[in-house]
Amino acid sequence: MFISLLSDFGLDQEFVGVCKAVLLLICPGADIVDICHNSHVFDIEEGALMLKNFVKYSPVGVHLAVVDPGVGTERRGIAVETERGDILVGPDNGILTEAIDVLKFRNAVALENQQYMLHPVSYSFHGRDIFAPAAGYLAKGISLSEFGPFLAHNDLSVVQIPLPQESETEIRGIVLRVDRFGNLQTNIPAWMVPQEERIPVEIGGEIINVRHARTFGEVSPGELLLYEDSDGMVTLSQNKGDAARFLDVKKKALVVLSK
Numbered sequence: 001m002f003i004s005l006l007s008d009f010g011l012d013q014e015f016v017g018v019c020k021a022v023l024l025l026i027c028p029g030a031d032i033v034d035i036c037h038n039s040h041v042f043d044i045e046e047g048a049l050m051l052k053n054f055v056k057y058s059p060v061g062v063h064l065a066v067v068d069p070g071v072g073t074e075r076r077g078i079a080v081e082t083e084r085g086d087i088l089v090g091p092d093n094g095i096l097t098e099a100i101d102v103l104k105f106r107n108a109v110a111l112e113n114q115q116y117m118l119h120p121v122s123y124s125f126h127g128r129d130i131f132a133p134a135a136g137y138l139a140k141g142i143s144l145s146e147f148g149p150f151l152a153h154n155d156l157s158v159v160q161i162p163l164p165q166e167s168e169t170e171i172r173g174i175v176l177r178v179d180r181f182g183n184l185q186t187n188i189p190a191w192m193v194p195q196e197e198r199i200p201v202e203i204g205g206e207i208i209n210v211r212h213a214r215t216f217g218e219v220s221p222g223e224l225l226l227y228e229d230s231d232g233m234v235t236l237s238q239n240k241g242d243a244a245r246f247l248d249v250k251k252k253a254l255v256v257l258s259k
Contacts, residue, residue: 001139002061003064008066019132022133046177048098060086067095068091072123072124077092077134079134081144084104088100094157107144108152111134113146118130171256178250178251184236184247186235190234191232192234201226203249203255203256236255
């Protein structure tokens with residue numbers, strides 16, 4: 001069973017490497033797959049979406065996710081076993097929510113057994129001292145029941161991904177994510193959008209008439225387009241440009257598509 005690792009630690013300091021070292025110390029020979037370590041800091045929602053998009057295509061494994069602005073507080077550490085056989089490890093702040101929805105909940109425990117932690121436990125680096133050890137021991141075959149008391153599914157914290165609102169004349173959504181290319185992924189599923197060649201879009205206080213295309217190559221360089229992205233969502237982009245910068249909009253911005 002391999003171990004995947006997602007965090008907002010970045011790659012310019014040693015934190016990711018230290019977590020990998022702990023994983024290998026406990027479970028020598030483990031195959032470790034990096035999902036991402038450059039997600040926006042403290043952005044639990046983005047981490048949850050990244051983890052979901054990864055597990056949909058991964059083999060069964062232990063998946064460690066640490067985006068943890070509440071580190072050192074009373075929030076719990078948890079491990080969640082899924083129906084497929086995967087185990088998700090991380091803080092109980094909602095980062096595992098979307099992946100649990102994909103893989104289906106079977107059991108969960110609070111990470112309380114000191115035997116499976118590094119000591120002393122830092123108040124600021126639970127990724128190293130609590131979560132990485134738990135993931136390593138779980139990948140090694142230690143039973144979930146050894147780590148702490150069982151939790152019900154409805155005991156776990158969740159993130160609520162906003163849903164779009166539809167009327168007879170429009171679809172109202174938000175910018176869900178902004179990627180490194182400046183593409184604006186919305187929370188609007190592509191199937192909701194009329195198959196028109198151009199669609200009026202209200203965003204950033206402006207109304208623009210945007211080409212509804214399948215690929216970037218269908219529009220001229222610098223031109224905006226709406227397309228169905230690889231997650232099946234409507235994304236607003238600029239061919240060979242940065243739509244977020246061009247439109248001066250950020251995550252959570254209102255997006256209104258006219259029907």
